[in-house]
Amino acid sequence: MISTYIITGANGHVAQTIIGKLKSEECQVRGLILPSESNNDQDNVKYYKGDITKPDTLKDIFTGIDSQTTVVIHAAGLITIGNEITKALYNVNVTGTKNVIDACREYGICRLVYVSSVHAISEGDGVHVIRETSYFSSKNVEGAYAKTKAEASQAVMDAVQDGMDAVIVHPSGILGPGDDGRNHITQLILSYMNGKLLGGVNGGYDFVDVRDVADGIIAAAQKGRKGECYILSNRFIPIPDLMMYLKRVLGGRKKICFPLGMAKAMAPVFEWIGKVTHTRPLFTRYSLHTMESNGRFSHDKATMELGYSPRDMADTIRDTVAYLQIKTRTCL
Secondary structure, three states, rough: OOEEEEEOOOHHHHHHHHHHHHHHOOEEEEEEOOEEEEEOOOOEEEEOOOOOOHHHHHHHHOOOOOHEEEEEEEEOOOOOOOOOHHHHHHHHHHHHHHHHHHHHHHOOOOEEEEEEHHHHOOOOOOOOOOOOOOOHHHHHOOOOOHHHHHHHHHHHHHHHHHHOOOEEEEEEEEOOOOOOOOHHHHHHHHHHHHHOOOEOOOOOOEEEEEHHHHHHHHHHHHHHOOOOOOEEOOOEEEEHHHHHHHHHHHHOOOOEEEHHHHHHHHHHHHHHHHHOOOOOOOOHHHHHHHHHHHOEEOOOOHHHOOOOOOOOOHHHHHHHHHHHHHHHHHHH
């Protein structure tokens, strides 16, 4: 039985959703947040300050635990839709993960659950259903984020070979209530709500509800098999369908979806405007590459072994819009 969960990146969208679900469990939750962040302890949840890129700062969160009944959920990470592997991105996603692995070894933690990404898995050639793999290489994936997640995932698999009990989960494109606009799809939804979205693109991807991902991660901690990977996806959803869901909830005129080729030609302009205005562009060369890549993932393994069952995306969009509407009114 798991008595304690240590969760890195505890102020992030996925981690906060996990913590919300664990509040009703008979366990203790220790959330790791950055020294510059804050949060309030409540019920069975206590927050500790530290930085996964600085191993010495991790001591407090591991002190005073029963290592044989403690699971670490490593959810901390940086997400980017850029192409450059910056020093910060590598330090957090790769070096930080290795530091967490070392801490788990040092303190004898019974299990590590690493929150990777479907981007860490090689697409292969042609359109086909992508399933789990046991080997990851940064050379086989595109984009800075994917390359760092692949390298970190292989570090976890190497630790398994050395005897560590670890499980990897691979969420697809996460969205859902609880995100205030850090997620690019949430950014698109906010732009639609504010009347600033001119249109979408004729691409798509596999999008999944953050609440289903949280359930899958907890199930992986409790029931996942040592050394196994589990894809936590939903289904391939074209951007025009996403726009249709938004129109059903919010009304308004039907949005035009532009050809990917046109959007790709304009991507450098969007990126330049974002750099000049210090804003994050909605579409970049990498995000558009993702929209035309093979976004068809199977969650059959997670369904069979973990009881994973993702909800309909129409419900996710409705709940996300409702959350953002309440959040917007609160901030006024």
